[in-house]
Amino acid sequence: MAILVDSGTRLLVQGITGREGAFHTGRMLESGTNVVAGVTPGKGGQNHDGIPVFDTVAGAVAETGANASVIFVPPPFAADAVFESLDSGMGTICCITEGIPVHDMMRVADFIGTKEATLIGPNCPGVLSPGKSNVSIMPRDIFTPGNVGVVSRSGTLTYQIVNELTQRGIGQSTAVGIGGDPIIGTNFIEILGKFEEDPETECVVMIGEIGGNAEQLAAAYVQNEMKTPVVAYIAGFTAPEGKTMGHAGAIVSGGESTAEAKSEALRGAGIRAATNPSEVAELVAEALGR
Amino acid sequence: MDLYEYQGKELLRSYGLETLPGVVAGTPEEAARAAETLGGTVAVKAQVLIGGRGKAGGIAVVHNATEAREAAERILGMDIRGHTVRRVYVEGGAEIEKEYYLSITVDRAAKRPLILFSTEGGVDIEEVAETKPEAIVRTHVDPLLGLLPYQVREIVFSAGLTGDAAKGVGRTLNSLYKAFEGLDASLVEINPLVLTKDGHVLTLDSKVTVDDSSLYRHTDIADLHDVEAADPQEQRAQEVGLQYVKLDGNVGILGNGAGLVMSTLDVVAQAGGKPANFCDVGGGADAEKISTALDIVTSNEQVESVLFNIFGGITRGDEVARGLLSAIERTGIELPIVVRLDGTNAEEGRRILAENTPDNVHTEETMLDAARRAVELARGTRDSDGGR
Structure with a gap:
């Protein structure tokens, strides 16, 4: 078991002929992901790494039965790509693109409410279930199959922590990068819920950062709804107010959005909160009784 | 992007919002002329991209051109929470x-x-x-x-x-x-x-x-972006597409990925140091990009040591190490640099660094050790050259 993507995933790559799309399609294929189609408007009928390319998502779905998509489309066109995917009945959509306007994302988020679909991202590294499926730009070499679920707003911080887990011999069920933008398709709570239901996941690592209050909402959820132990880490204690720290969503703007407030909420909910990435792996080992 | 009050109001007016008549002034004379034109009681308001200007004395209500000139003389050049006032907005009054x-x-x-x-x-x-x-x-x-x-x-x-x-x-x-x-x-x-x-x-x-x-x-x-008001290092970083935020410490920090860099800043603070900046060089091992980033980080005169925290993901550690060495050579930096390299092919990367590094480059295996070392070295520099 894993969450969101597994061996039944039939993946479509939107923007497959672009630089990033092409590069990561190759890597996903190497990981054994079942990539069934690509879409680049105007390049329908071509072949990319043996994958058929279509002009439209609807055309690709009709021919190949794709049920998940990953988006590498530039920011001005990315929201449209998500709409297109949603309208073609995709179940899981990972939007890797960074820099989509917030207003575009509010409209996308609104529309998702009318569909049975899960959007991961944007501005995220995607989803990887080690040994099962890779719908991501994550470096798969650092992963190893196991029982720890990882959910994070940051890419490299996820890699850092996954690497420390792997080095300690602790494997991962699925790693989900939910994205660093202010408006994202799926927040901590929905992913935590999926991990809670996943029989294979025995512990969850949640990696948050400054900006918004998603960590506080997650803390309440963990306290009230979860039996699976959760280890958390928050980045950005030294971030000054009003400055965007790399991710569009990582900005301190009021009391709730600080790292202190988030850590306090997590500890208040009885969640193990680490003070640095290495400590995360220690706390996970402790939670798993190793 | 934050807009100045006068810029925001002009845009809001184009959507039909009603405002009072106002004029932007860069000198006391211009402020006096504006008060004259507007007539009656006017407000002279500091234009800064930060809140709290009223409490800081950046707003004056005046009754004639002479008073407007005096108010502008006082307000122009004022420092409001680290922002220098370079313009005032002279605005008509209302009951x-x-x-x-x-x-x-x-x-x-x-x-x-x-x-x-x-x-x-x-x-x-x-x-x-x-x-x-x-x-x-x-x-x-x-x-x-x-x-x-x-x-x-x-x-x-x-x-x-x-x-x-x-x-x-x-x-x-x-x-x-x-x-x-x-x-x-x-x-x-x-x-x-x-x-x-x-x-x-x-x-x-x-x-x-x-x-x-x-x-x-x-x-x-x-186009309204105020280049003059921006920090010069932040401005240069923005022009070359680097994510850089200046802070007030002495440990310069570079890394790949926003989350990892934020976390690096925190770990430096936990080690008793003060981060001088946030700088995300992004993925890849492009020597040119790393050189530019190193140059920006060290052009901040407060910086006394540099911590380079890299996690090799898709870009392998050995490539990162080569890119970094080439960047250090190119920039000719003499400040102590602590490099922490982890992830894919990290051992190979560390070996390359160990064999080729100049004396001012130190390698550490973990983020925590690297942070401690960078903090120590920053203190060392300050002691040795009399706390410049």
């Missing part, structure tokens, strides 16, 4: 009957625009939220439908407005929502929105923040 608060923000949790309206205007809204939460009306807008007429009525009537106030605030709400959408704003705030004695509803002070990610479709707004 105020009542002050309100109105804003539209992006509610991240609800994923929708959120309108806040309060009849308790002119004060800090966070204070009102704490002391008198019932005085704030909150309304979410469906971004696909837009602000509906009934929602405007609900806001206005539940706030207890009637007559001119109800009509004027209603009109303002419609215009402000159009501006919020049209400008791709992440915040539009009017505080106070005032009802004048003769029944007009006017935008007295406003704040407009435009979503940086949308600037590609608002080149007119992007």
